[in-house]
Amino acid sequence: MDSKKKANIKENRHILKSVAESVLYCGRQCIALRGTSEKQNSTGNPGNFLALMKLLSNHDEKLKQHMERPKLRNATYLSPQTQNQMIDVIGKRIIQAQIVDEVKNAQIYTVMADEVTSHNVELMPLCVRFVDKDLNIREELLEICSLPRITGSHIATAIKDVLSHLNIEIGDCRGQGYDGASNMSSENVGVQALIKKEAPKAVYMHCNGHCLNLVIARSCALPLVRNMIDKMKSTIIFFTYSPKREQLLMEIVHKDAHSMGQRKPLIDICRTRWAERHDAYSHFYSAFVFIVKALEVIALGLHTEDYSQDVTTGWQGKYKAEAYSLLSGLQNFGFILTFLTVYQVLSHLTGITVKLQKTSVDIVEAFSMVDEVKNIYKELRETIEDDFNQIYKQAIRMAAQVDVQPTSQPRVAGRQTHRENVPAETVKDYYRRNMAIPFLDHVILEFESRFSPLSVTASRLLGLIPSIQCNSGVTVDISEVVQLYQDDLPSPELIDQELKRWTLKWQNKPSEHRPTSCAEAIKQCDALIYPNIFKLLKIACTLPVTSCECERSASTLRRLNTFMRSSMGEDRLSSLALIHTHYDMAVNLDEAVNIFSKLHPRRLELTSVLNP
Structure with missing residues (x-):
């Protein structure tokens, strides 16, 4: 009887x-579990879960017998x-529980x-940043919770409720990473202020990825630059929103270009990430000549003999008028010169945009x-004469390809306040004084203002590197950091002596072997020999750089909340998001x-009282 019972439980x-395996597979692949019918013998779509169970049963006799003739x-x-x-078991009881244990072992963390x-529901991905037992910086999704409203008090309450429910001490929070919206950043009623009431050492950091995007957005508010971007957007929309117009452009590209590979001639301008927007600028630059030719085909009926009739004929009057308007805007030397200036000047931000999104960056x-890129722009401002000359020459070559010549400079009106009015003798001087120099000044000024909190916080920690x-x-004083985190340090009174030993350790090593960041330094810091420095480095690694992990977690909602399962409970949604x-x-x-x-516990025996 005992052996029969064991066999039955097994x-x-x-x-x-097998059920758990199927659920895990569907969750990781982010595919809907349910279909139109949840009955095995139904004629409709049984859903991915039941279909996968049937597939597994074809290779598992016990499972097949259970599917066809269950015991109960x-x-x-x-x-x-x-x-x-x-x-819930896989998402919350295993994955989330493991993350919570790692956060508790880390002792300090950032929210x-x-x-x-x-689907018209306010949701909030809550992530944590911490240093794990292998001294790697980790950013993990903790939970996705719903919000009745998005005020600072409601968001702060939701964060505290999640931490309390998971038994994570809010007093151990050492950092907060949000965007710069007033409900998050307000010093009185913002989330960061409300969290600081219970976690006074939780330093608020405005997401540096958002700061970088704001630098670009504010700098591009210059009228000449803004008008150029509007024309560029209109052109991209004109082609990408119409299969026939895009087909015409593709045919011109494939016939006239030496090699474009498989990439599309135009891609839409991303509104949030400059790295993606830079790709749109690159595509537009490569396809500029072909764009002008396509507009000439539509607006003026030129080059029709070179391409198929399917794409060169049958254009309605409103599309001809729109194409003619766009053609007039693109065949303008001011547009070409402004486009090249913005494209080349902002190209320095492409690498840092991608790097700031990495979780391992401290x-x-x-x-x-950020300081390196800011110095590049300051150097560029000092050498603007030579650099702009190169851009101007390139603009002349690009304009010549579409039969555009540098025209006389725009009219300067002394009382006009909504356009550029700095007097100049030549066209090149006009655009250098009215567009290139103000644009660079805007970029530098925005860098100084947007990243000043980062500079202040980082400067306090430089003495640990x-x-x-x-x-x-270089002499860096870390007394402010020691005073702020005095309660976290095992023996703060010995920090000066410990710092001397830490400095002597690295003075005897080649400069190329010395760590240049907190993430590198903590891996070479012995917690037993340098307990205070190890703790400070751990706090430094825990402080947030960006909130990109929250945005990446929010991106899973597009795959989870599809038209097949737009209505889903909060627990199921959060658990599926954790699995995926x-x-x-x-x-x-x-x-x-x-x-x-x-x-x-159900009707089927899964455990034995005598042999659990």
């Missing part, structure tokens, strides 16, 4: 393990209720949040990257079966 657990008709473990319970709307490394410590010309986001995290299916059997 078979039942095998079936439930009311204990098949295939119902939507079981699916939800297994999703990052960002609100997003999905605040000192981010400051170093060996490459800076051993620089004889933490794709590479190992999940022990036997553990999932154990947890399920304890939380949801």
Whole structure:
């Protein structure tokens, strides 16, 4: 009887393990579990979960027998209720529990949040940043919760409720990473102020990715630059929103270009990320001549003999008029020169935009990257004469390809306040004084103002970096940091002596072997020999740089909340997001079966009282 009971339990657990495996597969691949019918023998679409179970049963005799002839008709473990319970077990009881344990072991952490709307419901991905046991910086999604409103008090309450529910001490929070909206950043009623009431050391950092985008947005508000971008957007929309017009452009490109590969001639301008926007500028630059030729085909009926009639004939009058308007805007030397200036000047931001989004970047490394780019722009401002001459020559060559010559400079009106009015003798001087120099000044000014909090915070931590410590010309005082985190340090009274030992350790090593960031330094810092410095480096690594992980987590909602499952409970949505986001995290299916059997005991035997 005992052996028969064990065999029965083993078979039942095998079936439930297959259920867990199917749920995990659907969750990781972000595909809907349910279909139009949840009955196995239904003629409609049974859904991905049941279809996958049927597929597995073709290679598993025990599972096939359970699917066709279950021992108990009311204990098949295939119902939507079981699916939800297994999703909760894998998402919350295993993946989330593992992250919570790692956060507790790290002792200190940073919270990052960002609100997003999905199917007319306000949701908030809540992420944590911490240093794990292997001394790697990690940013992980903790939960996605719904918000009744997006005021500072409601968001702060939601954050505190999640932390309290997961038994994570809010007093251990050392950083906050949000965007710069008033409900987040306000010093009185913002989220950061409300969280600081319970976690006074939780330093607020405006997402540096958003700061970089704001630098570009504010700099591009210059009238000449803004008008150029509007014309560029209108041109991209004109072609990409019409299959026939895009087909015409593609045919011109494939026939006249030497090699464009498989990439599209035009891509839409991203509104949030400059790295994606830079790609749009690159495509527009490469396809500029072909764009002008396509507009000439539509507006003026030129070059029709060179291409197929399907794309050169049958254009309605309103499209001809729109194409003629765009053609007049593009065949303008001021547009070409402004486009090249913006394209080349902002190209320096492409690399830093991508690097700032990495989870392993610490605040000192981010400051170093931002400072490097800022110095590039300052140097560019000093040599604007020579650099703009090169851009001007390139603009002349580009304009000649579309039969455009540098015309006389725009009229200058002394009392006009909504256009550029700096007097100039030549066309080149006009655009240099009215467009290039103001544009560069705007970029530098925005860098100074937007990244000043980053500079202040990072400057306090520079004294911990060996490459800076051993620089004889640099003296960095870390007394402010020691005073701020005095309660976190094991022996703050010995920090000066410890710092001397830390400096001597690296002075005897070549400069190329000295760590240049907190992430590198903490991996070479022995917590037993340098306990205070190790703790300060850990705090420095924990401070947030961007809130990109929240945005990446919010992007999963586009795949989760599809038209097939637009209505979904908060627990199911959060658990599926955890399963999908933490794709590479190992999940022990036997553990999932154990947890399920304890939380949801059913009619099938899954455990034995004598042999659990």
